[in-house]
Amino acid sequence: MRLRNKPWAKEKISAYPQYVVPNPEQYKGKWHELFGNHHPIHIEIGTGKGQFITGMAKENPEINYIGIELYESVIVSALDKLIENDLPNLRLLNVNAKDLASFFENGEVERIYLNFSDPWPKKRHEKRRLTHHSFLELYEQILISEGEIHFKTDNQGLFEYSLMSFSQYGLLLTYVSLDLHHSDFSGNMMTEYEEKFAAKGNRIYRCEVKYRA
Ligand code: SAM
Numbered sequence: 001m002r003l004r005n006k007p008w009a010k011e012k013i014s015a016y017p018q019y020v021v022p023n024p025e026q027y028k029g030k031w032h033e034l035f036g037n038h039h040p041i042h043i044e045i046g047t048g049k050g051q052f053i054t055g056m057a058k059e060n061p062e063i064n065y066i067g068i069e070l071y072e073s074v075i076v077s078a079l080d081k082l083i084e085n086d087l088p089n090l091r092l093l094n095v096n097a098k099d100l101a102s103f104f105e106n107g108e109v110e111r112i113y114l115n116f117s118d119p120w121p122k123k124r125h126e127k128r129r130l131t132h133h134s135f136l137e138l139y140e141q142i143l144i145s146e147g148e149i150h151f152k153t154d155n156q157g158l159f160e161y162s163l164m165s166f167s168q169y170g171l172l173l174t175y176v177s178l179d180l181h182h183s184d185f186s187g188n189m190m191t192e193y194e195e196k197f198a199a200k201g202n203r204i205y206r207c208e209v210k211y212r213a
Pocket of ligand 1: 045046047048049068069070071074095096097098115116117118191192193194
């Protein structure tokens with residue numbers, strides 16, 4: 001993701017605490033209180049500019065969504081979409097996914113979406129990949145029993161690495177497509193990166209995995 005310097009982003013984010021939750025630690029184990037219901041919680045890690053998560057929240061009012069994005073300059077575009085749509089079932093967190101356990105209680109999340117995660121192709125950066133063993137451990141902690149990860153990318157190397165990582169961890173593969181846009185999968189919600197890469201003719205890979213009970 002190319003980062004543009006947006007010195008005003010921090011200020012804008014703090015002006016909307018009802019959308020970008022300022023102290024997410026305080027909701028650990030209590031997200032249902034913030035949403036005002038007990039609907040399942042689905043999170044997206046690396047939300048980027050937010051097209052996927054706002055689209056999903058609009059389509060599925062019975063699910064609570066939380067979009068997690070590290071960079072202020074990026075999440076501010078997701079915030080704009082949320083301001084425009086005012087969705088009661090969507091919140092954003094401007095945090096690093098490595099700290100997920102500080103924000104979610106064990107078993108508080110039902111599903112994790114990873115869309116077009118940074119590939120970190122160099123071997124020495126393997127630990128930064130969001131499908132690395134250490135992240136799978138973290139996800140297992142916050143997910144319900146048999147919780148799911150839905151993953152898509154146009155990066156063949158990252159996809160192959162992730163399938164290996166899921167398999168070595170003992171996750172069950174419940175869906176896989178090596179060419180999503182030419183498959184019979186219905187209801188795909190496009191992300192910004194997906195639109196960009198698909199327009200260039202890149203193939204989109206997608207899988208769903210779940211933790212064993
Ligand atoms: N999902 C979006 C899409 O498909 O259009 C954005 C994809 S972009 C390649 C990956 C995003 O993940 C970037 O915005 C990056 O800042 C974010 N990201 C990477 N590592 C992260 C982490 N540890 N915690 C939170 N966000 C992260």
